[in-house]
Amino acid sequence: MKLNRLLLSTSAAACALAATPALAGEVVGVVVDTTDTISLQSANIRLVELNREAVSERDGSFRFPDVPAGTYTLVARYVGAKPQTLTIDVPGTGTVRADFALGGAGADGAILVIGQSANQASALSRKRESDVVSDVLSRDAIGQFPDQNVAESLRRLPGINVLNDQGEGRFVSVRGLDPNLNSTSLNGVRVPSPESDVRSVALDVISSDIIESIEVKKSLTPDMDADTIGASIEIETTSAFDRRKSLLTGKLEGSYNDYSGELTPKGSVDFATRLGENVGVSGGISYYKRKFETDNIETDGWEESAGGPFATEIQYRDYDVERERISATLGFDFRVGDSTELYVKGIYSQFDDQEYRRRTTFDFGDFEDDGPSSFDGATAIYSDADQEFTVERDVKDRFESQKIRTVVAGGKTEADGWTAEYSASWAKSSEKEDGSLDPIQFERDFEGDGLDVIVDYSDARRPLYSVSGSTEDFFDAGEYELNDIEFVDLSLAEDEEYSARFDLGREFWMDAGSFTVQAGFKGRWRSKSYAKDVTFYENDDMTLADALGEQTYRIANIGPVADKTAGTDYFYANIGDFEIAETDTLFDSAIDDYSVDEDIMAGYLLGRWDSDTLRVIGGLRYEHTDNQIRANEVLLVEEDGTLPNGDVAEDDTVIVSPTNAARSYEDWLPSLNIRWSAQQDLILRLAGYKSLVRPKLSKLPPRFSIEENDEGERQGEFGNPDLKPYKAWNFDASLEYYLSSNGAISAAVFYKDVKNFIYDINLDDPGVYRGIAYDEATIPFNGESGEIYGLELSYSQAFSMLPEPLDGLLLQANYTYTDATGLVPTDGDPQELREVTLPSTSKHTGNIVLGFDKGPFDIRLSGTYRSKYLDELGDDALTDRIVDDHFQLDLSAKYRVTENIKLYYEWVNINDAKYFAYNTLGGQKNNYQFERYKWTMKFGVRVNF
Numbered sequence: 001m002k003l004n005r006l007l008l009s010t011s012a013a014a015c016a017l018a019a020t021p022a023l024a025g026e027v028v029g030v031v032v033d034t035t036d037t038i039s040l041q042s043a044n045i046r047l048v049e050l051n052r053e054a055v056s057e058r059d060g061s062f063r064f065p066d067v068p069a070g071t072y073t074l075v076a077r078y079v080g081a082k083p084q085t086l087t088i089d090v091p092g093t094g095t096v097r098a099d100f101a102l103g104g105a106g107a108d109g110a111i112l113v114i115g116q117s118a119n120q121a122s123a124l125s126r127k128r129e130s131d132v133v134s135d136v137l138s139r140d141a142i143g144q145f146p147d148q149n150v151a152e153s154l155r156r157l158p159g160i161n162v163l164n165d166q167g168e169g170r171f172v173s174v175r176g177l178d179p180n181l182n183s184t185s186l187n188g189v190r191v192p193s194p195e196s197d198v199r200s201v202a203l204d205v206i207s208s209d210i211i212e213s214i215e216v217k218k219s220l221t222p223d224m225d226a227d228t229i230g231a232s233i234e235i236e237t238t239s240a241f242d243r244r245k246s247l248l249t250g251k252l253e254g255s256y257n258d259y260s261g262e263l264t265p266k267g268s269v270d271f272a273t274r275l276g277e278n279v280g281v282s283g284g285i286s287y288y289k290r291k292f293e294t295d296n297i298e299t300d301g302w303e304e305s306a307g308g309p310f311a312t313e314i315q316y317r318d319y320d321v322e323r324e325r326i327s328a329t330l331g332f333d334f335r336v337g338d339s340t341e342l343y344v345k346g347i348y349s350q351f352d353d354q355e356y357r358r359r360t361t362f363d364f365g366d367f368e369d370d371g372p373s374s375f376d377g378a379t380a381i382y383s384d385a386d387q388e389f390t391v392e393r394d395v396k397d398r399f400e401s402q403k404i405r406t407v408v409a410g411g412k413t414e415a416d417g418w419t420a421e422y423s424a425s426w427a428k429s430s431e432k433e434d435g436s437l438d439p440i441q442f443e444r445d446f447e448g449d450g451l452d453v454i455v456d457y458s459d460a461r462r463p464l465y466s467v468s469g470s471t472e473d474f475f476d477a478g479e480y481e482l483n484d485i486e487f488v489d490l491s492l493a494e495d496e497e498y499s500a501r502f503d504l505g506r507e508f509w510m511d512a513g514s515f516t517v518q519a520g521f522k523g524r525w526r527s528k529s530y531a532k533d534v535t536f537y538e539n540d541d542m543t544l545a546d547a548l549g550e551q552t553y554r555i556a557n558i559g560p561v562a563d564k565t566a567g568t569d570y571f572y573a574n575i576g577d578f579e580i581a582e583t584d585t586l587f588d589s590a591i592d593d594y595s596v597d598e599d600i601m602a603g604y605l606l607g608r609w610d611s612d613t614l615r616v617i618g619g620l621r622y623e624h625t626d627n628q629i630r631a632n633e634v635l636l637v638e639e640d641g642t643l644p645n646g647d648v649a650e651d652d653t654v655i656v657s658p659t660n661a662a663r664s665y666e667d668w669l670p671s672l673n674i675r676w677s678a679q680q681d682l683i684l685r686l687a688g689y690k691s692l693v694r695p696k697l698s699k700l701p702p703r704f705s706i707e708e709n710d711e712g713e714r715q716g717e718f719g720n721p722d723l724k725p726y727k728a729w730n731f732d733a734s735l736e737y738y739l740s741s742n743g744a745i746s747a748a749v750f751y752k753d754v755k756n757f758i759y760d761i762n763l764d765d766p767g768v769y770r771g772i773a774y775d776e777a778t779i780p781f782n783g784e785s786g787e788i789y790g791l792e793l794s795y796s797q798a799f800s801m802l803p804e805p806l807d808g809l810l811l812q813a814n815y816t817y818t819d820a821t822g823l824v825p826t827d828g829d830p831q832e833l834r835e836v837t838l839p840s841t842s843k844h845t846g847n848i849v850l851g852f853d854k855g856p857f858d859i860r861l862s863g864t865y866r867s868k869y870l871d872e873l874g875d876d877a878l879t880d881r882i883v884d885d886h887f888q889l890d891l892s893a894k895y896r897v898t899e900n901i902k903l904y905y906e907w908v909n910i911n912d913a914k915y916f917a918y919n920t921l922g923g924q925k926n927n928y929q930f931e932r933y934k935w936t937m938k939f940g941v942r943v944n945f
Contacts, residue, residue: 025090027064029098031056031076036244040078040102042126048073051512051612055129059241065417066509076100077680079128080121080742080798114140115894116810116853116860117798121742124796126213131221131617132673133685133732133748135159138213151203154233157216158746158794158814161845161866164886164915166294166321167933170202174216174230175750175790176818176869178840181230181693181726186406186427187237187331187345190225192495194402194429196530196592197698201429203233205351205402207327209251209268209286212238218750219673219687219732222604222619223503223520226669226691229728229752237329237345238272240280246273247282253940255290259554259933260320262291266940278335285328290936294319295555297462297930302879302921308377309922312364314455314463318553320356320564325349342411349404356565357396357439358551360558362453362465364389373452380455383469388447393480393544394439395562398488402431419518421503426496433491440567442480442544449473460925461916464556477560480544484581485571486588489533495697497526513611518619522602528697529595534588536581537571546570555932586654587636587705594631594701594719598694600624615675625694626664629721631701633657633772638707659702661721667692683736685748693726695758699780704772718769718779724756734792743797752788752820757838759783759824759873786822786838798853808854815846824873834877842866858894863887871917881928884916900945906938 031043039060046053047064049072054062069092077083081102088098118140126136135157151169155162162169163179171179179200184191191201217224217232224232238247253266266289272282296319301312331345364372364382372380373387382389410423450470457463473479505518547570549563571578606619635644635655643649671689678684699719706716734748763777794814800807820838837843844867851860865887872881889910895903915931 025067025069025093026095027067027072027074027088027090027098028095029062029100030060031062031078031100031102032060032244034101034103036101038243038245039241040081040125041122041242042129043076043078043100043102044129045100046075046077046612048075048612050509052509052514053610053612058239060244063414065414065507074098076102078102078121079124079738079744080117115858116851117742117800120796120798120810120812122213124738124742124744126215127744128683128736128738130215130217131615131675132217133219133687133734134215134217136213136215139208139211153208153211154203154214154216155864156812156847156849156862158748158847159218159792159816159845160216160847161842161864163840165202165204166319167292167909167915167931167936168204168290170204171200172203172233173840173842173845173866174218174233175788175792175816176842176845176866177230177788177820178838179230180696180840181228182233183225183228183231184233184235186235186347186404187408188234188410188423189406189408189425189427190497190499190524191404191406192427192429192497192526192528194404194431194493194495196431196493197696199694199696201404202351202402205325205404206235206347206349207268207286207288207325209270210237210284210327210329210347212236212242219685219730220671220689220691221617221673222606222621222669222671223518225522225602226621226623226667227693229691229693229726229730229754237331237347238270238282238284239331239333239343240272240274240282241333242282243272247271248273248945249942250945251940251942253938255288255936255938257290257292257934257936259293259295260291264289264291266938280333281331282333283328283330286326288323288325290323292321292323292933292936293552294321295553295932297555297927299463299927299929302919302926303371304921305371305375307372307375307380308457309924309926310372310375310380310455310457311463311926312366313361314364314465315359315361316465316553316556316558318358318551318558318561320552322354324352339415340411340413342409344407344409346407347405351402353398353400353402355396355398355400357398358549358553358558358561358564359392359394359396359439360561361392361394362389362455363392364453372455378456378458380457382453382455384446384449384451388445389453390443390445391474391480392441392443392483393561394441395547395549395564395567396437396439397565397568398433398436398438400431400433400436402429404429417507417509419503419505419507421520422501424498424500426498428494428496430495431491431493433488436488436491437568437571438486438488440485440547440562440571441483442562443483444473444480446474460918461914461927461930462555463927475560477544477548480560482539482542484584485537485539485567485578487535487537487571489535491530491532491534493528493530495526495528497524499524513609513614516608516610517606518608519605520603522600524598524600524602526598526600527595528598530592530698532589532592534585536584536588537578538581539574539578541577542570542574583636583652583654586656587634590632590654590656591634591703591705591717594629594698594703596630596697596700597626597628598697599626613677616673618672619670621669621671622666623669623692624664624666625725627662627700627721629661629663629701631659631703631719633659633702633704634706635704636707659704661700661702663721665725667725667727681738681740683738685732685734685736687730687732689730691728691730693728695723695725695780699723699758702770704770706772706774713775714773715776716772716774716778718772718777720780723758723780724782726754726756726758728752728754739797741798741800744794746792746794748792750788750790750792754786754788754822754838756782757786757822759839761825762875764875784823784833786820788818788820788838788841790816790818790820792816805854808852808857810849810851810853810860812849812851813847816844818843818845836873836877836880837870839870839872842869856896858896860892862890862892864890874919878921879919881917881919884918884925886913886915887911888913900943902942902944904938904940904942908936908938909933910935 503520547567
């Protein structure tokens with residue numbers, strides 16, 4: 001009812017204003033570059049005498065309707081181009097055409113449409129004319145994008161950083177905030193996450209070869225989905241109407257990683273053409289294979305003793321990874337008469353990940369019962385004469401495939417001051433793993449065998465081990481018996497969403513500018529599920545000797561290690577000799593299963609004022625959310641434990657009970673964006689809006705996994721269907737100055753007051769949650785309010801005013817400061833709070849790019865930096881998981897052999913930047929995780945046909 005009232009009031013307001021008498025004529029045109037190669041989007045066209053402005057669309061078109069008869073002056077501006085002026089006569093009726101071909105600000109008068117300068121001019125023009133606080137990346141006239149995947153490309157923008165996985169950028173952090181606080185759309189379609197436990201989308205799934213532009217919107221208007229606190233990341237593929245000439249390019253590339261020593265291929269084809277004046281088709285396909293290796297050290301169970309802090313578990317991990325990505329897009333664009341444009345666009349992206357991981361683990365047991373035999377703060381010695389410890393050696397053979405598919409059909413109609421936009425879409429993401437052996441685990445207990453393990457902590461980043469004494473059994477693969485094999489029959493996460501929207505607006509022209517009233521409706525119907533079926537196999541006769549291989553680990557000798565595939569081969573060849581561990585199989589196959597339906601109904605009303613100096617967009621959005629949630633309560637009672645009916649369990653027993661929950665809530669979300677041109681090249685922006693981020697769908701299911709031992713102690717993990725969404729009031733202010741050449745200086749401040757942020761709490765004392773008793777439990781809860789504020793600075797400049805050859809230099813630099821804090825419980829006590837930095841939030845982020853773009857040369861050296869951030873909460877501040885600072889250097893170089901052939905080269909991670917996560921127990925940085933990947937080089941050729 002509230003939504004209906006909102007839309008009815010909108011219609012009434014529009015009808016009342018529609019009584020305004022229409023004016024007479026119409027001015028239309030397009031803006032292109034002087035070579036007529038590409039349409040210029042976001043060129044500013046000013047109708048001087050009427051104080052009215054228009055901004056060119058993707059196809060370069062602009063339109064001034066209802067212009068009174070008379071003589072007028074039109075001025076077109078585009079960053080990096082010379083302004084152009086036209087004088088036109090508008091008759092009492094009819095249409096007048098005014099087309100612009102803009103040339104560069106340099107002495108040659110030709111605007112650059114290829115290379116870094118073109119990317120920068122396009123990005124700054126779109127930023128300047130945007131309705132909101134935003135930043136843009138775009139490719140040039142021949143389809144070149146700055147980087148190889150979307151996440152890596154976004155790293156160059158102000159306030160943007162990328163969280164790496166295995167040395168490759170995956171998740172995007174905006175203004176230092178958690179990637180889960182962002183939203184991502186492809187051609188206007190919200191992209192669901194292929195992974196089971198997050199909302200954020202790993203953008204390395206999408207190749208930049210199929211992308212036309214990426215816009216990061218940091219403030220919201222009422223017609224935008226309100227599900228973001230960081231930013232709305234909007235990715236667009238190419239349209240045939242973007243270009244004046246047909247586009248057909250092919251690219252072939254080789255990639256070499258210094259660790260793996262492997263040369264792997266990449267190739268792409270990209271095209272856009274018009275099949276007639278009013279029909280166009282565009283698309284592309286990209287294939288990429290990458291082989292690389294990672295050396296890793298991880299620790300856990302840190303304790304503090306008189307000798308200093310030490311880990312009770314140390315893992316040495318050797319990763320061999322092969323990733324394949326194929327992305328494809330196809331789109332059709334249509335013009336129907338002079339008033340309507342229609343489109344159909346589809347995207348398919350598949351990301352396959354074959355991971356082999358060999359791991360050697362030292363489990364030194366419980367510190368209270370054991371601990372090192374001796375420890376002086378730098379060296380810990382564990383003697384099996386004093387205590388029992390376990391050495392585990394395992395191998396993972398895991399193949400995982402992620403897919404993203406989207407289809408959208410829609411259009412836009414403009415007639416007599418009315419504008420209607422409409423679309424319907426479908427999107428589905430999935431992550432599937434089946435047939436993996438994840439892992440095959442062998443182990444050997446050492447007690448009284450005469451073995452000493454020495455752990456050297458002198459390098460806090462890399463604790464290294466050695467062995468002494470009786471080491472024969474330690475190095476004998478036949479001594480390590482199979483513990484079990486976890487065979488993944490199926491691990492399937494699916495996230496599917498249907499949506500439909502309709503927006504209707506009416507523009508009214510006045511002497512000082514124009515006013516638009518607009519309203520709309522959007523429905524989103526989403527379903528996310530996760531199903532996991534695993535089988536645990538045991539075989540007392542299998543040892544590590546049956547799967548022995550050679551290590552490629554470089555940090556230490558972790559042998560003997562399993563071969564990457566020999567264990568898998570042995571399993572299938574001897575499947576009849578294995579027995580199923582029924583209890584573990586039943587328990588692990590039920591605890592993670594869930595499904596959530598999320599239906600969102602939204603409507604909005606906005607008003608918009610436009611003049612040649614002032615743009616104001618304000619209004620109210622309403623969103624109603626319904627959830628239907630299903631999961632399992634899984635109880636494992638060990639032998640001799642007490643069953644729910646009071647009986648004593650004769651064997652380990654698993655009891656699975658389906659659970660469900662339902663909930664709904666509504667939000668009213670006001671917003672206001674102001675853009676004021678204090679002078680032609682100076683833009684002031686102010687924005688205030690309310691937004692929300694709904695909880696991770698994986699946190700909502702009322703699933704309980706509880707293990708009860710024979711003493712009746714119960715440990716468990718819980719979901720929480722009562723989690724509230726993050727809600728935030730957001731405020732932004734920015735000042736942008738656009739230089740006379742291709743450049744800009746900007747400064748922005750932001751503030752966010754966030755309620756209900758979500759964290760996991762570890763409860764160590766007995767209690768009851770949702771009717772389930774426990775002794776220890778991990779439960780997600782809403783926290784107290786958090787505050788986020790910060791500063792963004794950015795500078796970009798093409799130095800075309802310098803003498804040759806320095807006139808080819810370009811510089812881009814930006815810095816963001818973010819302060820984000822909230823309150824969480826200390827030591828598992830909900831009543832005792834401590835202040836922390838919000839998870840995944842870096843205080844300092846910065847990027848700098850030094851480029852040279854002149855003649856046949858296009859060279860760019862870029863550096864990116866982010867400071868440390870909180871990754872996971874520990875029981876207290878000393879055991880929190882912190883990810884260390886990261887600075888990375890990359891180089892790219894292109895050489896134009898002919899007008900249609902270009903050679904290129906990239907050197908990624910020149911400085912061999914590493915990943916390091918740590919705690920601060922004992923006042924020092926203690927390893928949680930250390931990874932090294934080394935550098936990757938890419939080289940190839942691009943041909944334009």
